[in-house]
Amino acid sequence: MKIYLKIWRQKDANSKGGMVDYTMDGVESDMSFLEMLDVLNEELVAKGEEPVEFDHDCREGICGTCSLMINGRPHGPDSRITVCQLHMRSFNDGDTIVIEPWRAKAFPVIKDLIVDRTAFDRIQQAGGYISVNTSGLPVDANAIPIEKDAADASFNAATCIGCGACVAACKNASAMLFTSAKVSQFALLPQGQVEAADRVMNMVRQMDLEGFGNCTNTGACEVECPKGISLENIARMNREYLSATIKG
């Protein structure tokens, strides 16, 4: 396959970036999208040019590191996968592919296609945990039975990989899906109830401080989420926040 690429190149956070065109010959349909970029980079290195930097690590769809906007969609055209699971067979000979970094004020570009997502870490640090000591608890794991449905719903919320596709897809660059997934995971478990009110208040406050946009319920995040995190989580967070506000 012959593929035409338009890739965002930016030297560092302070430089101005722009789109650069590349042409790739001999792309095989069995290649993963990132392997196609590996080949491009090998060619660039051979020419003495700087390769395109992009974030990636596990390459099996679980670490949440890879983060490319491909033809205007986070993680590319296929659903329920990350970029590293996307294969070139999803494209055709002669296609032009536009590759950009996640765009959000809260995710500044570090270099080329790499963005800084530490805003997500700070949201978690504001309250995304249960305050129990890690050293030698006396409570047996089976002391508190948890309804299977609640445990499963909690798990589903907890499968968020923190990749940021929700922010990238949202026309408002809102981080509600990410934040609500964590709020929900704990809100659904008895262990998480104790701090539920503080948690949602603190996490939302941090989310706002980071400069993410507001949620307007377009649902784009849910569609593009590689793990299928549901909008129900945002509704749950809205409820939790409302009740926390009312209770003061």
Added chain:
Amino acid sequence: MSGLIKSSLARKYVMALSGLFLVIFLVLHVTINLASVISPDFFNEASHFMGYNPLVQFLMQPILIAGVIVHFVMGFVLEIQNKRARGISYVKFQGSANAPWVSRNMIYSGLVVLAFLGLHFYDFWIHEMAYKYVEVNPEDPTRYYAETVEKFAPIWRTVLYVISFVLLSLHLWHGFASSFQSMGVNNKYTPGIKKFAQAFAVVVPLAFAFIAIYHHLNPITH
């Protein structure tokens, strides 16, 4: 309270609640308007009541106006904040791949509805205020029907109204159901709520449009 407005979630609640309030107002409005097609006398009575009842005039009307203002000011604020949150825009962005047009363009449907409200205020409310408080005319419980029908005589106004109702429909199509999600309602009833809200979004603007066209086609012949 100001702290509440600083929170993105609080802004969501404000949009949702003001929106829901305006939805309720629409029900009242369309009901009275439909009377103009069925029974001009009842329409006159109802309009007169609304125009001269002090509770309506000095409590509900200001609340309504405040509701409209809050809804559109907050809408603007959100739009500006949301644009800023993106920073640099994408060279290529396929919004249509993951969200319906209506949900992504609430600001435009809202702006058209707002512009319409300007015309609508000019047509009826300003006229009313002038009639009652500037010119200080005496009460006339029979004038409303004729005044209304007359407004729809020019084709341009009727067309503008109908276009606005289409945009109102689009605005409601997303906004009505969405306000439930904003208030934290997302459960087994949600598909039903969504269907109801979408039916509402079609039926109510359609009724408004029908009334406008009806009066345009049925002028009062003296």
Added chain:
Amino acid sequence: MAVLESKVPSGPLADKWTKHKNEIDLVNPANKRNIDIIVVGTGLAGGSAAATLAELGYNVKTFCYQDSPRRAHSIAAQGGVNAAKNYQGDGDSVYRLFYDTVKGGDYRSREANVYRLAEVSTNIIDQCVAQGVPFAREYGGLLDNRSFGGVLVSRTFYAKGQTGQQLLLGAYAAMNRQIHRGKIKSYTRHEMLDVVLVDGKARGIIARNLVTGEIERHAGHAVVLATGGYGNLFFLSTYAMGANVMAAWKAHKKGAHFANPCFTQIHPTCIPVSGDHQSKLTLMSESLRNDGRIWVPAKKEDAEAIRAGQLKPTEIKEEDRDYYLERRYPAFGNLVPRDVASRAAKERCDAGYGVNKTGEAVYLDFDAAIMRYGREKALTSGMKNPDDATVRKLGEEVVEAKYGNLFQMYEKIVDQNPYKTPMMIYPAVHYTMGGLWVDYNLMTTIPGCYAAGEANFSDHGANRLGASALMQGLADGYFVLPYTIGDYLSDDIRTGPISPDSPEFDEAEQNVRDRIHKLMSANGIHSVDYYHKKLGKIMWNKCGMARNAKDLKEAIKEISELRKDFWENVKVTGKAEAKNQELEKAGRVADFLELGELFAMDALHRNESCGGHFREEYQTPEGEALRDDKNFKYVASWEYKGDPSKSELHKEDLVYENIEVKTRSYK
């Protein structure tokens, strides 16, 4: 030999850990505030250690090369975590878990460490549940278990196929709590480039800020390395792309022994390599072998026709298929342990029966399972004489319910429907049992330098059992290291802050800068990946699933030559003072090029077959591993002497007082 003092406490096995905890020195809470600990790596071991140490009161700095601690590769573990809870009442106990682990490791692990691991395993589950880890539950609301890897009890706790992710997010949450309290300072996108020794003690690290390229000094009273395994030595593996041996290797060069480097786990069920462009291999869960039958064509011409694309696997008649695991191991069949299954696949492919275009793949076939489940389902739903199509449809539904997500993942990658045609699988490098030598306290041979999780060598011997890696990482981090480190730090309460301005730091930083300069200025002709792929080929072909003296000797020579070539001809683009992924890779590959040689030396010296280490010269007439307990029942611990080839071997004899040493057989 004084350097290899394992410090295993005396007394009965079951009391050792309790006794040890009672006897070691502690640091009082007020003094902990004056002690700084550096933790490198934020996976299960590093993340949990950092959180616990901070909670105890120490000042902790964490470092990870990822953009967030949450992305460490522990996240990719699928199956589960073992714990001797005996919730199923099926006779599990701490001893049984201990026994299974030692036996599974082919009697090459340290008895006391493994017992402690089994002992604290139950705390892990309590801890994680309290933290809000959403483990799978039964309808009664209690925790569910599955069985794993051929053991006789059901002791594996799991969260669907994402157990590693959920456990890591738990440790990350515990870290976040301490970050919020200011007790942990987290440095992300930072890579440790050297450990700094002051008066022979580990007192800090030199790290590179991967965003700006700045070289930073960080001082502390102790350094904990929880940097994972070194499977990326093979280029293709199930490891994350960035996983590397740099931290462990730098510690090794500064005096930490490297133990059993050749003990590598090769997982039998991975998606095969599809071409030269391949960067990474994907694991398909071991659970698939419960229902899948593994086979290759019995006739070579059929295999050739398949490779040429002229024949489909479904067209091969039953009698022309070779279900080689069932043939060779009738008792365990398709459920033999990982090392055995991997070697058997390699043997068939080497003999010319491999099935995909590269000739390195075997079939994992669900057809029989689909039909069996379908018939069962038809029977239970009251159908009499259903036709084949109906049975197949019902069977596919059952299989989908059990393995749907794995089948979908396979289809995404390979673009074939595994319900209709057999899956292709091939073994891939997946875990390294070897690592830094540590004593019972998890301290390396450098005082004050600790190693936890996959980075150390201690618990899995020559082969790791499924669902035990997560257990070990969390046991080390939550329950072992935070206490044992106190014994060492109790001497440091009057030391005061460690200065990063000492001559030792100057020298370490200068060395790091010189090395980076050397990499940047080689200005050669080949990319870093070129060398990494070459190294991977040597490792896979000569130090892989089956090894022999001739190959290993060649490998040692070839790796050493490749290393020389690398330093002369590598081309690293970009600048050192900026984000530079080529430079990051170059530094990692340079270390692999040294470790590779030691790996081959270790494999060459170990004249026996055990666990993941199979020497062709040492096998039974039936082709099974032949262990030599008389001569090799020891930990091979290598000391660096200026060059990998000059490394000096030390031996820690393994003593089994509580377990009978037997031959593993799966016939």
